[in-house]
Amino acid sequence: MGMTITEKILSHASNCNKVTPGDVVFANVNKVMIHDVSGPGVMKVFKELEKKGKPMGKIWNPDNVWISEDHFVPASDRVSADNVIQLTKWAQKNGIQKHFKYGFGQYGICHTLSHEEGLVLPGEVYVGGDSHTNTTGAMGAFAAGLGHTDIAYVLTHGKIWFKVPETLLFKLSGKRPAHLMAKDIILNIISDIGTDGANYKTMQFAGNVVDELEMEERLTLTNMTTEAGAKNGIIEPDTVTTEYLKHRTQQKFNLIKSDADAEFGEVFEYDCDKMEPSVAKPFSPENVVVVRELQNTEIDKAYIGSCTGAKLSDLRSAAKILKGRKVRVRTEVLPAAQSIYMKAIKEGLVTIFMESGAVIGPPTCGACCGAHMGVLGKGEICVSTTNRNFPGRMGHVESQTYLASPMVVAASAITGKITDPRDIQ
Amino acid sequence: MILQGTVHKYSKANIDTDVIIPGPYLKIHDHDELATHAMEGIDPEFTKKVSDGDFLLVGNxxxxxxxxxxAPIALSKSGIRAILSPSFARIFYRNAIDGGYLLPIEIDENILDQIDDKDKIEINLENHTIKDMTKDNKIYDIKPFSKIISEIVEAGGLFNYNKT
Structure with a gap:
């Protein structure tokens, strides 16, 4: 019996000829990411270990580590500012060159930088101190989120334990309608399998719809696998992957694919012809209904931001709908990285957004996690391109978030109610 | 290992990390300060109720x-020694184990209805049982840890584990 792409990557990384789901391996790691929340957390782990007489020692490979400042930038208060100072000193002391600093050229949300900057390559094992690290699996890598202790361990040992996950294969076929985005598809999948439907497992996407999706849309699929509890999300690399990376890296990489006789835990077939624009109602990403069921739901805010929903393709999709129209509710657009912001300016997207009445903000995770830069007040209702709608996620515990595609959010901004993009005149 | 303590029960499923420790506190890295906000999203009185060595009984x-x-840091520093649940989300589970903060223990779903809030229980990790001392010492089975998890627990966290 052959191996899936995830099993192959983990077997190579752990120098085993063959792994099967359930095996525990210590996998060598290629790339590690920390940000301004997990970074100080990792530093705290090292401090606690030092107190117990276990000094940190050297970082295994500073060239394979990169840092983003994204959650609390621009600094929301003195504590956040101190965290960035602490992180900067630590990076310098440990010789980490790839530090994407707020206010120094390219910076942005960690998961966006990982693909936008070509930091992670197909076939690699990539771990990040953030749950949405799964995003980068769309590049054909094994990408998984870890906590502070595990990241500290990887930084000093270059490897980490994994239980080899069983793979769930999602075959997406049919002709995808123009108004149907990857976000609609993944919300429907999470609705079917539930927020623990892929717990400890791999979600792999394939089929002609995936083949035809541009890289940034594929990244939305893998990004949201975290919301089904998946260890990783993955898509086999193809010409879309190599084209995307051509201008982003000079490094060589291997295009690992599943064996023809690979064994999947379960195979789910989806016909995308019949799928409709959908939203996840509060307070769970699995609470999914078609948009037209909610068309009288009034909203207070439309949010286009985050690693999930503020890539260039997301901004283009939203701009197509907002062009020449005015927003009726508070609308915020925060490109996911400085480079995407710049491309949006050059393409005229920012002008479209501003003429519609939306405000444009700097790249940050702030509002998505209810931390700063536009949190929701008591009772406020938001329709958002982000990934989570738990109680209090985007602000007050009595606020509500509806998760949707950038097209649905843009259409809703225009009407002030949750709106299917097909219903915009 | 035998542990005794009081149960604090929140039987809702999918209690997420935004509820356990809300986003605005992510910038805090002082463990004692984090503990003061544990479970703030579901029970603002939580930290007043918990004594050192207590247990959580929660939905899947x-x-x-x-x-x-x-999340595991705030719970551990607020006094929680072990969490009983039919299932745990993967990163929370490995953070709890690898950091050596507390013990995530898997139970059968029906136990959730049998044990009540404030029951005094005993968890026996040697014979994989729970004894409900408030309810005539009724015994329930718990799911044993897998090999690697029990070895990391025994070592006291991933940094003390040397079998790589």
């Missing part, structure tokens, strides 16, 4: 959501 998929290690 506990700890879903973000990878924030703040």
């Amino acid at each position: 998929n506990f700890g879903c959501g973000s990878s924030r290690e703040h």
Whole structure:
């Protein structure tokens, strides 16, 4: 019996000829990411270990580590500012060159930088101190989120334990309608399998719809696998992957694919012809209904931001709908990285957004996690391109978030109610 | 290992990390300060109720959501020694084990209805049982840890584990 792409990557990384789901391996790691929340957390782990007489020692490979400042930038208060100072000193002391600093050229949300900057390559094992690290699996890598202790361990040992996950294969076929985005598809999948439907497992996407999706849309699929509890999300690399990376890296990489006789835990077939624009109602990403069921739901805010929903393709999709129209509710657009912001300016997207009445903000995770830069007040209702709608996620515990595609959010901004993009005149 | 303590029960499923320790506190890395905000999203009185060595009894998929290690840290520093649940989200589970903060223990779903809030229980990790001392010492089975998990627990966290 052959191996899936995830099993192959983990077997190579752990120098085993063959792994099967359930095996525990210590996998060598290629790339590690920390940000301004997990970074100080990792530093705290090292401090606690030092107190117990276990000094940190050297970082295994500073060239394979990169840092983003994204959650609390621009600094929301003195504590956040101190965290960035602490992180900067630590990076310098440990010789980490790839530090994407707020206010120094390219910076942005960690998961966006990982693909936008070509930091992670197909076939690699990539771990990040953030749950949405799964995003980068769309590049054909094994990408998984870890906590502070595990990241500290990887930084000093270059490897980490994994239980080899069983793979769930999602075959997406049919002709995808123009108004149907990857976000609609993944919300429907999470609705079917539930927020623990892929717990400890791999979600792999394939089929002609995936083949035809541009890289940034594929990244939305893998990004949201975290919301089904998946260890990783993955898509086999193809010409879309190599084209995307051509201008982003000079490094060589291997295009690992599943064996023809690979064994999947379960195979789910989806016909995308019949799928409709959908939203996840509060307070769970699995609470999914078609948009037209909610068309009288009034909203207070439309949010286009985050690693999930503020890539260039997301901004283009939203701009197509907002062009020449005015927003009726508070609308915020925060490109996911400085480079995407710049491309949006050059393409005229920012002008479209501003003429519609939306405000444009700097790249940050702030509002998505209810931390700063536009949190929701008591009772406020938001329709958002982000990934989570738990109680209090985007602000007050009595606020509500509806998760949707950038097209649905843009259409809703225009009407002030949750709106299917097909219903915009 | 035998542990005794009081149960604090929140039987809701999918208690996520935004509820266990809300986003605005992610910038805090002082463990004692984090503890003062534990479970703030579901029970603002939580930290007043918990004594050192107590247990949580919670619905399935506990700890879903973000990878924030703040979640097991806040619970552990507020006094929680072990969490009983039908299932845990993966990153929460490994953070709890690898950081050596507390013990995530898997139970059968029906136990959730049998044991009540404030019951005094005993968890026996040698013979994989729970004894409900408030209810005539009724015994329930718990799911044993897998090999690697029990070895990391025994070592006291991943940094003390040397069998790589």
